[in-house]
Amino acid sequence: MPSLRARIAKSPIDPYLLTLLGTVAIALALPARGRSLAAVDTGVQGAVAGLFFLYGARLSPAAIWAGLTHWRLQGLVFASSFLLFPLVGLAVGALAGPHLPADLVLGLMYLCALPSTVQSSIAFTSIARGNVPAALCAASLSNMAGVVVTPLIASLMFRSGAGFSASSLGEIAAQIVAPFVVGQLARPWIGAWLLRHQAITAAFDRGSILLIVYAAFSAGAAAGVWTALSAVDLIAVAILDLLALGLVIAATTLASRALRFSRADEIAVVFCGSKKSMASGIPMANILFHGHAVALIVLPLMIFHQAQLFVCATLARRYAGRARDADAADAALAYPAPVPLATRDAL
Numbered sequence: 001m002p003s004l005r006a007r008i009a010k011s012p013i014d015p016y017l018l019t020l021l022g023t024v025a026i027a028l029a030l031p032a033r034g035r036s037l038a039a040v041d042t043g044v045q046g047a048v049a050g051l052f053f054l055y056g057a058r059l060s061p062a063a064i065w066a067g068l069t070h071w072r073l074q075g076l077v078f079a080s081s082f083l084l085f086p087l088v089g090l091a092v093g094a095l096a097g098p099h100l101p102a103d104l105v106l107g108l109m110y111l112c113a114l115p116s117t118v119q120s121s122i123a124f125t126s127i128a129r130g131n132v133p134a135a136l137c138a139a140s141l142s143n144m145a146g147v148v149v150t151p152l153i154a155s156l157m158f159r160s161g162a163g164f165s166a167s168s169l170g171e172i173a174a175q176i177v178a179p180f181v182v183g184q185l186a187r188p189w190i191g192a193w194l195l196r197h198q199a200i201t202a203a204f205d206r207g208s209i210l211l212i213v214y215a216a217f218s219a220g221a222a223a224g225v226w227t228a229l230s231a232v233d234l235i236a237v238a239i240l241d242l243l244a245l246g247l248v249i250a251a252t253t254l255a256s257r258a259l260r261f262s263r264a265d266e267i268a269v270v271f272c273g274s275k276k277s278m279a280s281g282i283p284m285a286n287i288l289f290h291g292h293a294v295a296l297i298v299l300p301l302m303i304f305h306q307a308q309l310f311v312c313a314t315l316a317r318r319y320a321g322r323a324r325d326a327d328a329a330d331a332a333l334a335y336p337a338p339v340p341l342a343t344r345d346a347l
Contacts, residue, residue, distance in 0.1 A: 023210045027213070027217035031217075040215045047283070048212070048287070049178075052147070055180060056181060056187070058195075070265075073268060076273065077272045077273045078145070085113070088112055089244070100237070104233060110154060110288075111276050113150050114280060115149070121139040121272045122136055122139060124312045134265060147280075150280070213282060234303075241303050241307050252273040278301055278302065278305045282298050285301075
């Protein structure tokens with residue numbers, strides 16, 4: 001099976017998004033109701049706990065602390081994920097508030113509080129010929145911190161009470177933090193096994209997300225929330241997602257150059273600092289937004305997920321092209337072409 005890096009290199013379209021869209025279609029056509037909905041909700045709670053247990057078991061604390069020696073790079077990525085992005089989210093929320101349904105606005109703001117991705121951040125950094133070890137550390141640190149930081153940022157962003165309750169922190173602790181900590185404690189015994197069976201853990205990751213998406217959109221269909229959503233709303237969300245992504249990419253690029261980072265470090269900052277994790281975001285939303293249209297809240301995140309793949313795939317290829325050109329120029333200087341014999345005779 002081709003790796004994520006190979007698939008991204010060939011096409012910016014994420015096949016998993018097609019699976020997600022198929023799951024959404026099934027949920028809209030055949031929503032769970034009554035006892036079946038209760039069973040799905042129970043399954044979702046177990047899936048969320050399992051996801052974060054596996055995250056804890058797979059992330060190496062030693063690798064994270066080793067990467068912290070490059071504190072300026074790590075600090076810039078952290079600031080982009082948990083400071084710059086939330087500020088952009090507040091601005092986007094203020095801009096969209098009068099024009100979009102309230103839960104869509106919440107979703108636009110919520111995605112800006114999420115941590116970075118791990119897998120695609122590393123894959124894009126590798127394709128662009130950037131600092132892969134630094135990207136691994138930055139993305140992993142962002143995900144570890146996001147377990148706690150994202151709910152705290154959300155509580156500040158939604159302090160007006162629109163969509164977020166501070167009482168949700170108890171559920172976060174029970175369903176996310178506790179399994180994550182248990183996973184970290186279990187890592188010495190199961191970490192190597194998980195590395196050898198990545199296909200199994202990847203299937204669980206993606207299967208759990210599909211179950212959570214089905215539950216969210218099924219509940220939305222049963223409640224009739226989609227009648228308030230129009231094509232214009234979807235287009236507006238896509239434009240705002242792209243606007244937020246473009247602003248952060250530009251800001252991280254300029255900041256990296258102002259701090260005189262190497263090209264490899266700049267690439268790691270840009271790709272880690274501009275990503276948002278759908279794998280973490282959808283399970284958290286399911287806990288944080290009880291009583292709200294979770295399907296509408298995670299919709300901006302699902303659109304952002306595809307947007308970041310398109311944009312970052314294009315950007316990674318441009319970075320890689322520049323690196324190849326630089327290598328060719330260096331090779332030409334180091335090994336100049338031999339002077340043809342006829343030219344030497346003329347000389």
